[in-house]
Amino acid sequence: MKIAITGATGFVGKKLVQKLGVDNQIIVLTRNLDKAKSTFPTTLQSNLEFVQYTPKALGDWQNKLDGCDGVVNLAGAPIAQRWTPSYKKEILDSRELGTQIIVTAIKNCNHRPKFLINASAIGFYGTSETATYTEISPPGDDFLGQVCQKWEKEAHKVQEAGVRLVIFRLGIVLGDGGALAKMIPSFKVFAGGPIGEGNQWFSWIHIDDLVNLMVSAIADSNIQGTFNATAPYPIKMSELCDKLGDVMNRPSWLPVPSFALELLLGDGAKVVLEGQKVLPEKTIKEIKYNFQYSDVKSALQEIVD
Numbered sequence: 001m002k003i004a005i006t007g008a009t010g011f012v013g014k015k016l017v018q019k020l021g022v023d024n025q026i027i028v029l030t031r032n033l034d035k036a037k038s039t040f041p042t043t044l045q046s047n048l049e050f051v052q053y054t055p056k057a058l059g060d061w062q063n064k065l066d067g068c069d070g071v072v073n074l075a076g077a078p079i080a081q082r083w084t085p086s087y088k089k090e091i092l093d094s095r096e097l098g099t100q101i102i103v104t105a106i107k108n109c110n111h112r113p114k115f116l117i118n119a120s121a122i123g124f125y126g127t128s129e130t131a132t133y134t135e136i137s138p139p140g141d142d143f144l145g146q147v148c149q150k151w152e153k154e155a156h157k158v159q160e161a162g163v164r165l166v167i168f169r170l171g172i173v174l175g176d177g178g179a180l181a182k183m184i185p186s187f188k189v190f191a192g193g194p195i196g197e198g199n200q201w202f203s204w205i206h207i208d209d210l211v212n213l214m215v216s217a218i219a220d221s222n223i224q225g226t227f228n229a230t231a232p233y234p235i236k237m238s239e240l241c242d243k244l245g246d247v248m249n250r251p252s253w254l255p256v257p258s259f260a261l262e263l264l265l266g267d268g269a270k271v272v273l274e275g276q277k278v279l280p281e282k283t284i285k286e287i288k289y290n291f292q293y294s295d296v297k298s299a300l301q302e303i304v305d
């Protein structure tokens, strides 16, 4: 297959390209060609084509989508940063406008891609210590809830052109990077512990399961709709830190106070300080995916090893 991917140089995209690039032609749509080329091993590069694109405007790059079998849209400005008003606009624009442009580019093709796999996030549901969210739960009305709704709304428009759409609402992805990469250093120096109260839910997914879920959705043309990409057993933040301490042979005793994180990330701290309990009900029922990592300790063990 020939598949175009935005956000291919990111934490998730890199792993997806490494898996798909073995026996597919991948078009890496990137804002920065040099960075993209240095992201992937030379052994893989014969199956990759690097294309500079402008996420917020159509351009010659859109011709590269013509004749592709499908598109995976993962691009978006990182949210774990301080949310100034202009950065909030970038968080939104990079997803809402970015997806609108990709969908328009797909619609403009003479030989249209047959599927669009689009990222979203469990931030869609808002945060709660008591509620349990599944794919049919209503959206939250906080900033991330609104961003996810607008992001998904743009993705839905691809269906007007008869293109199969799969949206994955990603939980917190555990792997060699992302959220865990920020926590492991403090555990290494015996200073690890829960972030904030520790009582908040942490709905996670191992990066291998996420990539395999995406590959399943690419391969099976019967799969369409919106799915939670989270492991079946979400946990509390305090349990995550206990288990991380266990697999690293380090104590989990030094809580990171909420105010320290808020000072650093401003509103961006919400994501880890509040949290949500999300279950992949429809994912299990319709994709029938067998999670390789359902329990967080095995996931953490694999990553730390």
Ligand SMILES: NC(=O)c1ccc[n+]([C@@H]2O[C@H](COP(=O)([O-])OP(=O)(O)OC[C@H]3O[C@@H](n4cnc5c(N)ncnc54)[C@H](OP(=O)(O)O)[C@@H]3O)[C@@H](O)[C@H]2O)c1
Binding pocket: 006, 007, 008, 009, 010, 011, 012, 013, 029, 030, 031, 032, 036, 055, 074, 075, 076, 077, 078, 090, 094, 098, 119, 120, 121, 122, 170, 171, 172, 173, 174, 178, 179
């Ligand atoms: N990782 C998680 O735990 C998690 C959880 C929930 C949702 N998600 C969502 O899943 C997607 C992939 O996550 P990830 O962790 O792989 O993200 P990531 O590592 O931050 O990478 C995202 C990619 O998007 C592109 N990008 C960055 N800033 C951008 C901007 N301002 N405008 C347009 N493109 C930009 C970059 O690609 P180029 O520089 O090559 O253009 C980057 O490599 C993201 O949309 C993220 O919001 C991730």
